[in-house]
Amino acid sequence: MSQVIHSRPEAAPQAGHREAVNNLAAAVAAIPGHTAAGSRFAPVSPRSAPHHPARVLSRIPTTPAARVQKSERTSPREGHRIRLTMNRVIPTSAATTQRKESENMKTWNDITHFAGFDWAKDHHDVLVLDGAGKIVAEFRFDHTASGWVLCQEKLAQFPQVAIAVEAGHSAAIERLVTLDYRVYPVHPRSSKSYRTRKLPSGTKTDHADCWALADALRLEGESWRVLTAPEPLVQQLRLLCRDEVALIEQRTALVNQLQQALYEYYPAALEAFNDWCAPSAWAFVERFPTPQSLVQAGKRKWQNFLHAQKLFHPEWSQKRMEIFANADQFCGAEATVAAKSALAVATVKILQALEAQLARYRALITERFKQHPDHGLFASLPGAGPKLAPRLLGELAALKPLADTPQALQCLAGMAPVSYQSGKVSVVYLRHQCNRFLRATVHLWVDLSRHYCDWARVYYETHRKKGQSHACALRCLGMRWLKIIAAMIRNQTPYDAAIHTRNQLQHGSWVLQLQPVQIIKKNGGD
Secondary structure: OOEOOOOOOOOOOOOOOOOOOOHHHHHOOOOOOOOOOOOOOOOOOOOOOOOOEOOOOOOOOOOOOOOOOOOOOOOOOOHHHOOOOOOOOOOOOOOOOOOOOOOOOOOHHHOOEEEEEEEOOOEEEEEEEEOOOOEEEEEEEEOOHHHHHHHHHHHOOOOOEEEEEEOOOOHHHHHHHHOOOEEEEEOHHHHHHHHHHHOOOOOOOHHHHHHHHHHHHHHHHHHOOOOOOOOHHHHHHHHHHHHHHHHHHHHHHHHHHHHHHHHHHOHHHHHHOOOOOOHHHHHHHHHOOOHHHHHHHOHHHHHHHHHHOOOOOHHHHHHHHHHHHOHHHOOOOHHHHHHHHHHHHHHHHHHHHHHHHHHHHHHHHHHHHHHOOOHHHHHOOOOOHHHHHHHHHHHHHHHHHHHHOHHHHHHHOOOOOEEEEEOOEEEEEOOOOOOHHHHHHHHHHHHHHOOOOHHHHHHHHHHHHOOOOHHHHHHHHHHHHHHHHHHHHHHOOOOOHHHHHHHHHHHOOHHHHHOOHHHHHHHHHO
């Protein structure tokens, strides 16, 4: 399940003088259910953005006070393997209305009990408080079918209960949402702050975590956001895209292992082929696993192999023939060749099986992407292509409510920087607490968009001339693109270069002052 930033509590319309905060009252023996009379707990510090928020709204962050700190160029996860074939505008279907909350959703005033849920892999702890902060129930159950039945029986005693849980990728959180409980996810840093506020001594137990979460929900939960179940199609598309990237990372690791094995016993193979993510290079190792077998095969079989793999080229093939002929002159010892050739062939078999599964994933993702009514919006983005467009849809479709606050969307995607200001110290640095998968996806797409969009290219080059790094300039461009996507989601219209150019002219954008005149006319006439 996703993580969340809770909204900033709104001040009362006619707030009087604030009462004094007794910070020592939070440490009164740290006894659950007991609070010092006439005191209240100090509010927790503002919480940073989570690394993977996807299903709940976020508070609007403050405006950065300075330019983001430069960072080194980040390497794409797939590099040149991303193909661009879907840069045309595809008409979108009728916009679907946002899903409404269930009619039986309780309001905050209806809640009578507050539960803290501390999840683990094989068991979970639950602690329930009443409105006065007194513990009324506490139990542990196993993560099994019978254990969850026990949990439901225990919580059935409190029909108007809200549950606070530390956010994360947990099947337990998904189970709670599926069972229609009112769940409030808490960022891990905020959860730690709540526990430290209750137990400044540093004590940490499952009981203390549950108690801190439950009491924080009781005191501050009215301004928190409820976790809702995502749309099944969006959830499936998001998981398919993330799993595909995980499989691509496994392929990269296996390719590195294969290259290391070849380096130890078969340098001629590394010299003859540059792209070891290509199935043709794997087929070469499978067909000629050792330098000796390659030399013994002869020129005729070499040519047949190159023709079969569509690699034959008059200039390149002649060079490869020379490498093949001298392959056994520089190679590993006999024992090394025998051992490492077996490893290389085994790795190639795994890579071939993995590539077949990646093709299956690609077909599933394409099918689910076309089924979503908003696929035309994301397919119209310049440079998105058939790989990045589904990933953008899977991550951003669940964030439709943030379309009215593009700055929050920029923070969740990791494009906006983080500011730290205290006295004379003012620092701006890269945002780490964000949806990292979305950040990587936006990074790849924005880098490609500047090759297909004139204003994006000018915008990127201008920031580079200011001395910003490649990654920093892409984040600045990403912030601009996310504002455009937010408008596309609000209006349910695909990207149109002509409309964007008219908007730039209307607002007097500085980008148009740097663009050649013919580009403006061309975009305006489309």
